Amino acid sequence: MDTIFALATARGKAGVAIVRLSGPAAFSAAESLCGPLPEIRRASLRRIVWKDEILDEALITAFASGASFTGEQVIEIALHGSQAVVQSVLRALGEVEGLRLAEPGEFTRRALENGRLDLTQVEGLADLIDAETESQRRQAFRVLSGAIGARAEGWRRQLVRAAALIEATIDFADEEVPEDVRPEVTGILSSVLTELRTEIQGSAARERLREGYEVAIVGAPNAGKSTLLNALAGREAALTSEIPGTTRDVIEVRLDLRGLAVTFLDTAGLRETIDPVEKLGVDRAVKRAESADLRVFLMSDDFQPSLEIRDDDIVVNGKADLTGVGVSGLTGQGVTELLDTVADRLQARVPASVVSTRQRHRNACERAVKFLEPALSAVVNGGYHEELVAADLRQSIRALESLVGRVDVEDLLGEIFASFCIGK
Template sequence: MTREPEQRRADSIFALSSGAGRAAVAVVRISGPESGEALKKLLNGKDLPEARRASLRRLFDPESGGPLDRALLLWLPGPASFTGEDMAEIQLHGGRAVVDSLLNALGGIEGLRPAEPGEFTRRAFDAGRLDLTEVEGLADLINAETSAQHRQALRQMEGGLERRLRPWREQLTRQLAYLEAAIDFSEEELPDDLLANQEQEVAALAADLRDALAQSGKAQRLREGIQIAIVGPPNAGKSSILNKIAGRDAAIVSERAGTTRDVVEVHLSLGGLPVTLADTAGLREAEAEEIDPVEREGMRRSRERAATADLVLAVFEATHWPDPDKAALALLGSRGAILLNKADLLPEGASPRDPEGRPLLLISAKSGQGLAELEAWLREEVSGELGDVLEAPGFSRLRHSRALSEAADALERFPLVEEVALKAEELRLALRALGRVSGRVDVEDLLDVIFADFCIGK
């Protein structure tokens, strides 16, 4: 379905589509009704290249007539283009002066203006070339930092979520069309079993939506990264462990206890999976008057971060285990592991255990002992947290979850109302909620089903 904005933009836009700064090649895009004329002016009045075939041409400044560059041109007439409009792509040398000269020349052409942020993609959406989930997938693809995020974004950009939504919308549209037909064409000849199986089908659809909703949290964590909090008493080696896993000095390490007073975050790829490691302030059990206000605030933030983390690593000195200070252990729950750091100082053959059977790893941030095992354990745990969404498109944004929840709520109210008109309204609400995910919902779909399934007015 093509979406026309309230007032169709008549102007044409241009922008540098590749990264700013010096490069071997830069890409400049033009889109809109004046794209062809603008390209002709850059070609000094010569004919446009053959559509969708790369052509090496010399470009000129339309105002001065001076040469700009030799560039590779692609002429992409609409509607078979990214934006659905006439488009041109210019691949030129990436020197700053070269790019600036071309942009200045385009800015001097009547009917052209610099594009606003995201305007090419907005025009693609307005033209029906992309739906909302594909637009979001494109944004996520640009921002992906790990291979798993890359795969998720690519599946979404290529229509993976739309393919999941389509059968649900079609089923809802069909059921709603039947109810609308029963209301509006009550005197016509309709199938006897029109409403017989509706409640069963609607209940099955509601269950499907609830299943998708249950998986949406994992998809969101894949998009945003698994949160791992490192907690423990002061001077246990939390910052050293963070630096070892990150492969750089992200946190300050000092012999002085209590160096970390705030949360220090590091974003990294762990076996291709997105992870945010948070080094937190040291926790200790003490009387309130013994803790200064800054340390108290740091401890509060540590507890807050641990409470919202997907996994918690509780770090202690191996020679002090079992540590009598249980402040960090209270945050561990069942969502992490105990790390006994400075294991190189333990007597030979020592094998500490946790009385409660929680995962316990012996490591040494100084010698590197146990770090490979720690990273392997983290990869396994993170993979488990993400589950099936690593291989299937997931609803990765909060607005997706809210829409699915609204649709499921409406379907679950469906059997609780008796009047056909109210039943139809619940289906209509569910259909609108699903339509908001992709931006595709049309009353014409109802008419298509009504007139296709019933020979009304024959």
């Protein structure tokens, strides 16, 4: 296997830049630049020398095989973070025989291949790197820590137990089985099915937390939507005017709202119009509002929304500076209370007990349920063929193994690792 290297920190000038090496020649390659290595897991100051030229003074840390991020020999070189220093060290490493520059996500891929991470932890690591808010960080770290894998392994162990009981009746078909296994099998399958259905139902909400929410501000022309958006953004994000129909496109402002990533959408005023450009804006506003996670309707006396108001939507008067009631982006009245309401309603959607965060996780759980449902029905209703039930259980177990990347995911790996930077 090749030994790979790359800059593991962001490009550009910084106080410190870390270059990482991983593979069977990592130790010898580092020794060719800095001499004898320090003790394992103990950082030590060394001069980096190549072709009799001192490139930098750096902290060198060595990690042994089986006790590193990738599971291989790993060297981390903490350099002074100038671009010139980093490039000189990368050029030197590129001249060492047997080394090559890492591909995007290759360090993490090796961690997966060497059993240091399962596939859900890889996804959690990608989400942790991309996390913008505290809620996203917490969720990503929970996944990186192995929460999904632990839950999937618990389900798998229970199904293996059920399958073993069923197959025991097959093995002893010509003999008297000491006890009826159906009550225990029924209990196991019912329990796992209930948990899987709960996971499926709640995973979409977890996925929205990972990706971020959209909240559309909806109302008639001149209802105060753009002024409210500007108040939320703390800047002139949207053009405001007394002329109706000023907003033609959807304007977006992304905020960190109590740890939630929330994008507020200022949409065109909803009204009938013959202006073709404004009509396009209204049509776009309706589409974005229909797909938004939550809508804030800024109401006025003569506004009859063409969109159906959902139970969870927020309905307020949009110009409290004139009426004294509702919310006003101009004076700030009611804005804090509105943000609190938005945060409360979005946070209430995220089930604490669910750990799945992606469509892929949901698909794996749905495949497991697809085979468990007929298996349970056959056991409960009697007259079942043990061989068919056992086959269904094996397929369900396989679906759960695909969740953590043990089987059937090779075609997904390229797409997953393409989202990583080169040094990760």
